[in-house]
Amino acid sequence: MDRSGLMDSYVSNELRSAIRAALLKGGAEVIEEEERFVVESLLDLVAEGGSRLEEVFARLESGESPYTVFGRYQIPQTQYWIDVPLGVMPPGCDTANTIAVIRHVVRGRNPEAIADVGCGTGVLGLAALIAARQARCVFLDVDAAACDAARSNALRLGLADRCSVICQDARQSLAALKLDLVVANLPFVPSGDIPNLGARFRDFAPRLAVDGGHDGLAVFHWLGDMLHAALHTSGSMILQFGRGQREAVVASLGPRWFECNEDNLGYPNVVVVRRVK
Ligand SMILES: C[S@@+](CC[C@H](N)C(=O)[O-])C[C@H]1O[C@@H](n2cnc3c(N)ncnc32)[C@H](O)[C@@H]1O
Structure with missing residues (x-):
């Protein structure tokens, strides 16, 4: 049984x-x-x-x-468990969908250089590495506790030799990278909405992991420009966001990005975007 x-x-x-x-x-x-x-x-x-x-x-x-x-989470569709320490944003109910999209894109595109921007526990980048057996992943987070968690989860899963961790604001490090795939679940809640969130996000999640500025899109406004230089022309970016934000997220990236339905999975909180050449 x-x-x-x-x-x-x-x-x-x-x-x-x-x-x-x-x-x-x-x-x-x-x-x-x-x-x-x-x-x-x-x-x-x-x-x-x-x-x-x-x-x-x-x-x-x-x-x-x-x-x-x-203190733990099983990466969906795998036998791998990661640690989820106190003080680091845990995976949530949309993580499984994002991972399904990551897996789909990885299978189709075979990326070699991946970045997990705002990595938290590292769950998204680690899922990408499990699917892309030849790839390397850079984990970026501004929060030292998140960086420690991503580093120790990579070790725990035996993937450390394909990982590096950069612990600073991603705006300072992205420009130096050359990437085939970016996965990111960055903060997207409008600051004014935070008091109305459930306790999980209002009281227990680190503010840095939740607060997306006045319109919830602050990160996406700089992400598009920064990553246009860092991503190869054939590369993709897989972004997780909040309900109803899809169009606004894609628009915030700017005119040099377009949404492609390459995953065709139709999840409401994840989008795959590519560079206009
Ligand atoms: C919503 S959590 C997501 C964690 C993880 N990716 C996941 O899906 O479970 C967002 C993460 O982005 C990080 N973050 C926020 N702003 C950042 C920035 N400017 N540069 C790097 N990391 C950032 C936060 O510290 C937090 O760990």
Whole structure:
């Protein structure tokens, strides 16, 4: 019997309801995905003696991401787990979609030089490296805790020899790079909307990971110009953003970029763009 079969037979409805209630109280977005993750992680916790159970429920109810509470995240469609330390933006409900697009683009284009801009835990760049077996990836983040997390996750996955980490504002380092593919999930929430976000983003996420300036698009305004020089003419950029921002994000990059439907997967929060020659 596989693990999910085991879960179904051992996890009582009562426990499932308690988990669901805790996640809902904490403002979980995609309840099924997170519920499954919490059930699996709780089973592991119980097997280890269960001493943290109360703490875990309290943290979930307060709105912390389950990936932070348990300190780990499984890169979708792989057997690889990364660490998700406190103080670093955890992967979220859209990460799986972005990774599906990354995988699709990597298969079609076979990039050699990749950058993960605003890497956080490094989840996107690491997913790209798992798919692109010959590629190298530069992880960039302005936050030292994020850089440490990306570095140690690369080591953990045995990918460190294909990775480098640059810990500074990406505006200072991008111009020196020559890239085939950029993956990025940068802050996109308008500053004025932050007080209305759920606790997960308002209280627990680092402000630098969330705050996209007055229109939420501050990063995209400079990203287009900076990357036009850094990306090879045949290169692609895969960007994650918030609901309803697609057109504004592409427009913010400027006229030297166009949206291409090369992934054809139709996810609302991810776009693939390419350079106008
Ligand atoms: C929304 S988090 C995403 C983390 C990760 N890419 C993911 O998808 O889980 C955005 C990240 O961008 C970083 N960041 C924000 N502005 C930046 C800048 N100007 N240069 C480099 N990194 C930046 C933040 O520190 C944060 O780690």
